[in-house]
Amino acid sequence: MLDFSFTVEHEKLLADYLAARSEAMSLAMTKGYLFALICGPNAVEVEQWLHDISAADDNMDESVVFAFMALHHQISEQVFAGNYQLPWTAHSDYQSRHQWSVGFITAAQPYFEAILTAEKLSNELKEALQVATEQLAFFSLSQSQVSEYCQQINCDETEFLTQQSELAGEFAKGFAQLIEVVAVDSGLYDDEDAF
Structure with a gap:
C-alpha cells in the first residue's frame, strides 16, 4: 500500500517545481486552492486540479504528481478530522497569507456563487456562508x-x-461542514452528491 504522508521532501519538491513554472500557482496558493476544493460540494478529478495548479503541465514527473497527491491527502485528512490548521499564523508574512487566500477564493468562487444565489437557501445560511x-x-x-x-x-x-488571522483559523476548522449544510439546504445538492 502506498504511503501518502506529506513530507518535508515533498514540500521542497513542490515548491521548487511550482517556482520553476511562471504561470503555475505558488505552493501557498496551491494549499488554499486544495483546501477550498476539498471542502467544496463538487468532486474535481485529480487531472483537473493538477492541470489548474501547474498551468497545464501535461508532462509532470511522477514524483511531482505523487507529492501533490500526498499534499491533497494531508489536507483532506485534516479537514475531515475537524482539525485543519491554516498553513500560516498571525506571525507569518503577509505574502504567505495572501497567496493562500488567493488560492482559496480561486477554487471556492464557483460553488460559493452558485450556492449563495440559490433561492432555497435560507438567509441565515447565506449570511453564514458569506x-x-x-x-x-x-x-x-x-x-x-x-x-x-x-x-x-x-x-x-x-x-x-x-485578529483577522485568528478569525480565519476558526472559520477554516468548520468550513467543510458549513459547505455541506449550505449545499444541501440550497437544493443544488443532496446528501449523496459528492459528500
Whole structure:
C-alpha cells in the first residue's frame, strides 16, 4: 500500500517545481486552492486540479504528481478530522497569507456563487456562508488595501491583522461542514452528491 504522508521532501519538491513554472500557482496558493476544493460540494478529478495548479503541465514527473497527491491527502485528512490548521499564523508574512487566500477564493468562487444565489437557501445560511468565505478570503486583499483601511478607521494594523488571522483559523476548522449544510439546504445538492 502506498504511503501518502506529506513530507518535508515533498514540500521542497513542490515548491521548487511550482517556482520553476511562471504561470503555475505558488505552493501557498496551491494549499488554499486544495483546501477550498476539498471542502467544496463538487468532486474535481485529480487531472483537473493538477492541470489548474501547474498551468497545464501535461508532462509532470511522477514524483511531482505523487507529492501533490500526498499534499491533497494531508489536507483532506485534516479537514475531515475537524482539525485543519491554516498553513500560516498571525506571525507569518503577509505574502504567505495572501497567496493562500488567493488560492482559496480561486477554487471556492464557483460553488460559493452558485450556492449563495440559490433561492432555497435560507438567509441565515447565506449570511453564514458569506461571512465564512469572506473571512477566509480576507488576505486576498493587497497589503496596501488593508493598510489604507486601518488608517481610515484609525486602528492598529498589526492588531487588526492578528485578529483577522485568528478569525480565519476558526472559520477554516468548520468550513467543510458549513459547505455541506449550505449545499444541501440550497437544493443544488443532496446528501449523496459528492459528500
